[in-house]
Amino acid sequence: MAAADLHNSAIADALEELGDLYELDGAVVHRVLAYRNAARSIRESPVSVATLARQGRARELPKVGETIEGKILALLDTGDIPAAKKLRERFPAGLIEITRLPGLGAKRARLLYDELGIDSPQALGAAARGGKLQAVKGLGAKFEQRVLGALEAGPRPRGNERLLLPQAIEMAESIVSSLRQHGPADLDIEIAGSIRRGVEAVKDVDLVAVTESPQQLLSALAKLEQIESVSSASLTAARGLTHSGLPIDLRIAPPKLKGSLLQHFTGSAAHNAALREIAVKEGLDVSEHGIEDDRGGETIRCETETQVYDALRLSWIPPELREHRGELVAARLKGEREGRSRTGKRERQAREDPRDAEASGEEGRLPRLVAERDIKGDLHCHTIASDGVATIEDMAATAKERGYAYLAITDHSATHGFGNDVSPDELLRQIERVREIDSQMEGFTLLAGSEVNILPDGSLDYGDEILQQLDWVVASVHTFFRMSSSEMTKRIVTAIEHPCVDVIGHPTGRKIEKREPYELDLEAVIEAALRTGTFLEINGAPDRRDLPEMHARAASRAGVKLVIDSDAHRPATLANIRWGVLTARRAWLTKDDVANTRTWDELAGIRKRGRSHGLSARSY
DNA sequence: GCCGTTTTCGGCCCGACTGTTTTCAGTCG
Numbered sequence A: 001m002a003a004a005d006l007h008n009s010a011i012a013d014a015l016e017e018l019g020d021l022y023e024l025d026g027a028v029v030h031r032v033l034a035y036r037n038a039a040r041s042i043r044e045s046p047v048s049v050a051t052l053a054r055q056g057r058a059r060e061l062p063k064v065g066e067t068i069e070g071k072i073l074a075l076l077d078t079g080d081i082p083a084a085k086k087l088r089e090r091f092p093a094g095l096i097e098i099t100r101l102p103g104l105g106a107k108r109a110r111l112l113y114d115e116l117g118i119d120s121p122q123a124l125g126a127a128a129r130g131g132k133l134q135a136v137k138g139l140g141a142k143f144e145q146r147v148l149g150a151l152e153a154g155p156r157p158r159g160n161e162r163l164l165l166p167q168a169i170e171m172a173e174s175i176v177s178s179l180r181q182h183g184p185a186d187l188d189i190e191i192a193g194s195i196r197r198g199v200e201a202v203k204d205v206d207l208v209a210v211t212e213s214p215q216q217l218l219s220a221l222a223k224l225e226q227i228e229s230v231s232s233a234s235l236t237a238a239r240g241l242t243h244s245g246l247p248i249d250l251r252i253a254p255p256k257l258k259g260s261l262l263q264h265f266t267g268s269a270a271h272n273a274a275l276r277e278i279a280v281k282e283g284l285d286v287s288e289h290g291i292e293d294d295r296g297g298e299t300i301r302c303e304t305e306t307q308v309y310d311a312l313r314l315s316w317i318p319p320e321l322r323e324h325r326g327e328l329v330a331a332r333l334k335g336e337r338e339g340r341s342r343t344g345k346r347e348r349q350a351r352e353d354p355r356d357a358e359a360s361g362e363e364g365r366l367p368r369l370v371a372e373r374d375i376k377g378d379l380h381c382h383t384i385a386s387d388g389v390a391t392i393e394d395m396a397a398t399a400k401e402r403g404y405a406y407l408a409i410t411d412h413s414a415t416h417g418f419g420n421d422v423s424p425d426e427l428l429r430q431i432e433r434v435r436e437i438d439s440q441m442e443g444f445t446l447l448a449g450s451e452v453n454i455l456p457d458g459s460l461d462y463g464d465e466i467l468q469q470l471d472w473v474v475a476s477v478h479t480f481f482r483m484s485s486s487e488m489t490k491r492i493v494t495a496i497e498h499p500c501v502d503v504i505g506h507p508t509g510r511k512i513e514k515r516e517p518y519e520l521d522l523e524a525v526i527e528a529a530l531r532t533g534t535f536l537e538i539n540g541a542p543d544r545r546d547l548p549e550m551h552a553r554a555a556s557r558a559g560v561k562l563v564i565d566s567d568a569h570r571p572a573t574l575a576n577i578r579w580g581v582l583t584a585r586r587a588w589l590t591k592d593d594v595a596n597t598r599t600w601d602e603l604a605g606i607r608k609r610g611r612s613h614g615l616s617a618r619s620y
Numbered sequence B: 001g002c003c004g005t006t007t008t009c010g011g012c013c014c015g016a017c018t019g020t021t022t023t024c025a026g027t028c029g
Helices: A008-024 A029-044 A049-054 A066-078 A082-090 A093-099 A106-116 A121-129 A141-153 A165-182 A193-197 A214-223 A255-266 A269-281 A305-311 A327-331 A334-340 A344-352 A354-361 A392-401 A424-440 A485-497 A522-532 A549-558 A571-586 A600-606 A608-613
Strands: A188-191 A205-210 A227-231 A237-242 A247-253 A284-287 A290-293 A406-412 A445-453 A472-476 A535-539 A562-565
Touching: A008 A029, A008 A049, A008 A066, A008 A082, A008 A093, A008 A106, A029 A066, A049 A066, A066 A082, A093 A106, A093 A121, A106 A121, A121 A141, A165 A188, A165 A193, A165 A205, A165 A214, A165 A571, A188 A193, A188 A255, A193 A205, A193 A255, A205 A255, A214 A227, A214 A237, A214 A247, A247 A255, A255 A290, A255 A305, A269 A284, A269 A327, A392 A406, A392 A424, A392 A571, A406 A424, A406 A472, A424 A445, A485 A522, A522 A535, A522 A549, A535 A549, A535 A571, A549 A562, A549 A571, A562 A571, A600 A608
Parallel strands: A205 A247, A406 A445, A445 A472, A535 A562
Antiparallel strands: A188 A205, A227 A237, A237 A247, A284 A290
């Protein structure tokens, strides 16, 4: 009885649960970690792991080997993993819940289960209130108090209480600016952590500061109006909480250590772990306190991040890439490596293995990431004709002020269905209006476009005779999200094959922290986009950032060009292009990978219509 | 359990903090 194909997140959850169960069972930590690493890899995969596994290709994913591949297949075929089933009979579900309480882990959960038979958070609470926990060797009164506090606070949020990046940046910048104002005179402070890496949503704010007067900085933090409470155990760190409950982690070091500190607290955890593994092989110990040589004993204190990477013979890595997704291989300095490599021959042999070909192809080739200043125009925005709040003139003027050379006006199409649709007649009038305003603007091209709905059968909701009059067509799914993967894929591929469609808007439909993407075979979509010369969008709306980074990376690797858009509904949100660029950077995209880093004429020349007809932009 | 500058076996990152300890284990980031 083949189960319906599971989502990547469901497969990842199952492996994480198995890891938790093995941990309770007392497995060596590396085995547990192996399941968690595999789960992360599966969660990040842009393509369906179920499909991949059924094709016998699961091991193409990093961290998935023979054993885990077998477990994935068992899960797909039978709906469960036999090993998990067996362990679940031995360890009640409540035990895993206990391991999620702050301050408690697998070891203590197991200890309490073995000694006192505690098998749920409820039983744990009762035992703690009865003073029974102290009887266990190694546990005391303070532990008991902590358990009660933890039960009160409830289980750790599992990643669903994250704050979208713009709000997090706003709070972080406001705190940084207040500390610069009220902190010590020599203060040098920066935002680090996941915000600096440009992730979509964050659970806390990491700040790193260097100063010779840490005490003064700590008292300044405690007095900030944004801060509700602060706890600090030393002069090197403090954890504050904003009134909205956002944790603020502040790390402090002397100025000589700024590079080490910033590198360490920018992360990610996976990047740092991999970095330290490389260091160990060189006989070096890397930490926030500097780089220590095993033999010499002398510690290199790094004032800049470049010094940290340099010591490991790596080039400086842009924060957006620090996710342990191949950046350390790509950052390896080539000439240095050859000279000092101990096993050059073996390495050449390894490169002949096709599984290594991709990695070595990227070796020494850190991409020159696309930047916001490279964007020459925005190709997705709305006006009062649909659900925007500004006029065409206002949007165009702001786009021009931003330094763009072009802007496409792309209001929603006829069946948008929220009372703000644009009928075919209205669209014709809108085209006229756009042409008129365009003729009055100097050094700027205003394009008549539309964000056309893709109907369930893949057709578009304007006729071809109207679409052909448009300079630019974004096709997007806004309705009927709950189709099967094959139906949705067929629907989008049909739209991609339409000769007038230039780009697919927010291709996965996900809303960060709110809505899962719809079912889709991304490989088929990428194949169709490549075959037809259709672009895929990276929508810059901060709750979309769609395509997501791993999908965008897969698309560009296949050769598909991406378009970064703001999807602005008012002049100010044209600035949302920033979040799209961040996603593109996290996807390793260069200027060349992004179509709208080109002039309008150049862009029009490489798109489907330009390619197939050899026609210039307007004369379609 | 995965994986390879240690390459098919034997490793697998670092430090702070906490609470309970006379030297360390567990948890966390």
